[in-house]
Amino acid sequence: MSPDARPTAPRDWAQVLDELERHADAPGLAAGWEAPAELGPLPDDLAARAQELVTAQQRAIRRLTDQRRRVAAHLDAVDVIAPARSRAVYLDLDA
Numbered sequence: 001m002s003p004d005a006r007p008t009a010p011r012d013w014a015q016v017l018d019e020l021e022r023h024a025d026a027p028g029l030a031a032g033w034e035a036p037a038e039l040g041p042l043p044d045d046l047a048a049r050a051q052e053l054v055t056a057q058q059r060a061i062r063r064l065t066d067q068r069r070r071v072a073a074h075l076d077a078v079d080v081i082a083p084a085r086s087r088a089v090y091l092d093l094d095a
Helices: 009-022 044-080
Strands: none
Touching: 009 044
């Protein structure tokens, strides 16, 4: 591949940001993500876009954390409800 045919770093970073933006609402998908070393540093003209992505991911994390707390509260409420009977009851349908 000739050097002219190879994508430039900003376009490569733009593609990486495109992919991360598609998954911004699912923070678990980006967990442990590291920038590919071959891309080099993030170009200055993409820094604002990258910061917007970080902000969107932080919002998604907060939203998921809130949802997790609500589910935990519901599960705690269910655990408090005492069963109607303290022993198992069986119904013999064959007899």
